[in-house]
Amino acid sequence: MQKSLSEEKYKEVRSYFAKLTRAIVPKALVVAVISGIYLFHISFGNLPPDYNFSSFQILLSLKAVLGLWLGLRGVLQVFFGIQPFVFKGHRLPFILVIMIIFLSQIMYSV
Template sequence: MFFTLIHTIHLLAAFVYGGFLFTDILFIQKMQKGLPAEEGAACREAIMVHVRKVVPYALFVVVGTGIVMFPTVFGKVGPDGLTTMQTILLVKAFFGLWLGIRGFNQKIFKINPWLFKSHYFPFGVVVLIIILSQIMWAF
């Protein structure tokens, strides 16, 4: 029951975090480009004021709940070494933690990313993580 609760929170928070990245790339950035520079920046800022209050915390919840679930799902390493599922989960957790550390630095320490600065990077990573989360059970 506890696992199901954490798993559900993980998914909902991933939905909020990933949902913003999708919305930004598919709609908000295009809206901004379609408007005169000043008006576009003002419209984006009017949305971002609300985004900053929710989305970084959703990312922290995704990472926190992921860390809580990790030991249960990963299990023990058998005598034959890592299973395919464990390997894929490790790759997925690596990318998730990367996003989490990046977001934490940005929100808490005001350190902006040095690499892959646009939202296309986290967007791509979220797509990859979702695919990995599904295929890890296929083997």
């Protein structure tokens, strides 16, 4: 896109997408975190003390913890301006998203 547009038009289009992203992403983060917490509660609910988790439930819980961490990190950054203390870059969240995708594929085959 940068090669086909003039410098001025490219900056205009880029700023439009930045404004659109800033308007949509925070609301999507909140919906993702709340729906994830609700689905986690529905999936596991009240378990008896002698209950053994299936491999699917183990993978689901691992995926839920990773997703919850990513969602809470995003909500804290966007709405409260709290920057993460340890992982300030984008590499770890990207790796966690890739891990969630792989876990989804593994869950499909289990």
